Amino acid sequence: MQANWPPNARIILHIDMDAFYAAVEELDQPEYRGKPLVVGADPKGGHGRGVVSTANYPARKFGIHSAMPISQAYKRCPHAIFVRGRYARYSEISTQVMDILKSFSPIIQQISIDEAFLDATGATNLYGPPQYIARKIKDAIRSQTGLTGSVGVAANKFIAKVASDLEKPDGLTVCLPGSEQTFLAPLPIRKLWGVGEKTAEKLNKLGMKTIGDIANVEQGHLMHMFGKWGLHLWQLSRGIDSRAVEQFTTRKSISEETTFEEDVMDYAFVEKTLFRIADRLSRSMQRKNLKGRTVTLKLRWQGFETHTRSKTLNEYVNDAETLRSIAVRQFRAMSREGRRVRLVGIGVSQLNTVGGEQLSLFGHQQSPQNEKLESLLSELKAKFGDAVITRAALMESKIRKPGSSKNEDSKN
Ligand SMILES: [Mg+2]
The missing domain is CATH 1.10.150.20 (5' to 3' exonuclease, C-terminal subdomain)
Structure with missing residues (x-):
């Protein structure tokens, strides 16, 4: 399909590997190819418990699908090849696939082991129109891993995801902006x-x-x-979906903790310590451009018994005040009964890079104050199109103060 992509529209790709686990098995055991193959629990002659993880396409012709009880899959096709999953191998290939995607655009949101969204809005100069980008990605995946993936291309995540599923396996489906409905x-x-x-x-x-x-x-x-x-x-x-491709860091969590010199029974002092920890953690997160959604209080009592309490928020945070108030509230909610505290800590997980969707368009690190610039840029882009704005110029002249040091932390 060859048609023009409106210059202001986002370019979102959804990449989904075809029958992934089964495809990896076929890759590694060529004798499986073309035969019905089921990755999942041991069928034990039809009495096995557990479910199907993935069925290859020949097995799907027998009505076998993911999450089906393995006993039922066995009934439908007793002569299928049934194998246990080799998850270490799958994740090895998954990493390879994700690395390929990252070589096209750093703005990638991995959804599962074999599925990801990619924001390729800034990639047309390098790789050509959206449908070419999709084609190149598919070719790269095939030549480097020997596997096929299906790709959906659209101006938003929802449509891209629907599109990738339409022509499986080995599909490439494009929905032009404006034709969503x-x-x-x-x-x-x-x-x-x-x-x-x-x-x-x-x-x-x-x-x-x-x-x-x-x-x-x-x-x-x-x-x-x-x-x-x-x-x-x-x-x-109506095809309206403005959600951004959210870049998650490979880092899973970040935390700060303090072990008291002597076990403490003064809870006001513990709270004060939590204040200091929240400050430290907040600063460290800001330096690393991280925000997170889940805040966890860690508390170790005298005698080493350790408890954690987590709260998950609807938004990503990294400010000291929020971390502090959540941690203190959780500390107060614990039954303490005069016990002494040995250690307290705060951790934040479900991390995301600050500014997520826009981050790597700039090709270097964002700092929190750049979030405003980002939304300004998006507005300008929406109004005038990509070409009008020279990002580097804006960055240099308006944001970075003379003499201020650049962020030194590398991204995780
Ligand atoms: Mg898949």
Whole structure:
């Protein structure tokens, strides 16, 4: 497909490897190829417990699919080859695939072992139009790993994800910006994110079978039925999805802790220590351009018994005040009964790089104060298009103060 991509539209790719575990098995054991192959639990002659992880395409012809009880898969095709998963091997190839994706754009959000979103908005100068980028990615994956993946290309994540699934295996599906609604209309409502069996039934009863049916309903009608989520559903059905490709760091968590010289029973002192820890942690996160969603208090009592309490927020944070208040609240909620404290600490996990989606367009590190610049840039880009703005110039002249040192921490 060869058509023009509007210059202001984002370019989002969803890459999904085809029957991944099974494909890796076929890669490593050529004698499996072309035969029904099931990766999962031991079927034990039809009495096995556990489920199917992945079935290859020949096995799918027998109606075998992921998450099906292995005993049922055995009944459907007793002569299939059943193998246990070799997850270390899968993750090795997964790393290879993700590295290939990163070579096209650093803005990548890995969703699972074999699936990722890529924001290639800034990559057209290097790799050509979106459909070429997708083709090059597919070719690179095939030549470097011997496996195939399906790619969806669109202006947002939802459409890209739907698209990658349409022509599996080895698919390449492009939805041009502006044609989202036509693209989605004939598809069953189950393709909408978050629509499970029950919701689908409910909607079917109301005469809504395709995504187009939902798009044609009054927005208020869906909001009345499902509240805020109804609005979300309606927007998706019209192909509206502004979520960014969120870059997660490979780093899983960051923490700071203090062991007291002597076990402490003065809880006010413990809280003061938590204040200091929160400050330290916040500064360290800001230096590393990290924000996180889950804040964990760690507490070790005299005698080494250790407890943790976590709170997950709806947004990413790294400010001392938030870390502090969550940690203190959790500390106060613990049953303490006059016990002495040996160690306290705060950890933050579910990390994301500050500014996520825009981060690497600049080719170097962001600092928190750059978040404002980023949103300004997005606005300008939306108005005037990419070419009008020279990012480097903006960065140099307006943001970096003379003499201020650059961020020294490397990204994780
Ligand atoms: Mg897959």
